[in-house]
Amino acid sequence: MADVTSDDRGERPALTLLHDEQTIRRRVSYAYWEHRSTDDIVASLRPDAASPLTVKPNGTVMQGNTRILVLRQRGLDVDSLPRVIYESYSTEDWSD
């Protein structure tokens, strides 16, 4: 079943964005976060924040895509940021 847990384990796949970068850069939210300080963005991604960095076990970013892209472009090591793990229910065997 799906669950969300704070990640305190050693294994950390690199972050993969949910949308391609070009799509994210066209979003209004990108312009919004681009004008925020790095400290503000990092704080907004903390596990105790209202919209924390939330990531599937394989590293796909569920929440925080725009902020991660902005930080990555600033040269920050985003893969080392604390993340909340989102365990999703498998739907791979679903058919029509």
Next chain:
Amino acid sequence: MTDLVTTGTFDRVEQCLRSDRRLSLLAELLYELSLGMRAVYPDAGTEEYRAAAELICYNELLQSLAASLRASVSGRDPGYPDAALLAVLTGDAEVWGCDRQFDRALARAITKVDGTSLDAASTSALGIHERMLAELASLNRLLFITELAAAITAEAQEHERRPDASRRAFVALIEYTTLQRLAIDFLRTALEPQSAPASRSFIDLTIDVSPEQRGNALMRAALERALRTVEAHR
């Protein structure tokens, strides 16, 4: 699959729905269903992602609305200012190519909330957007956001009726949009002035939604996450 009765979740949901945290739970539920749908997006950059762009668009719009709704209800997160929310919604609708559908949904929501006739085709986008800001600033704020979410999921429902939407890749996406419509119906009910306390059947419906069972696990997972969030910020 987690048994909601033996784990006590069922009772916790019932308590929450009977309390002043009812709206918070339902807003969180809608948000979680939107987040959950993201988990079944096709990989970015693939043909499947492009084919699912319209459903993705509706979900991205819904997530912004659900975030705004939970911010308004819980007060713990200020969310976007209203003008920024409008900019985000119209911007995302344009990015994913469903701006026409968004304006139609907006017109439908305005008509539903204030009861006036509004022909989207004969009203400029600017006029509709100004009307949205006025609704957000009014006492009807929560109802308006809920109706806009409902109108957006109605657009998704129209999309699902098209033949290509039955593709295997979209099955999970479509299941989520079905659950989202249900959650919005719960919100509508909860926002009614004479809304009755949560009944047992209401709760049963919340956690036993899909005749084919496959949606139940998704709904239960979203409900449990929503419940944890609401209880953590009691």
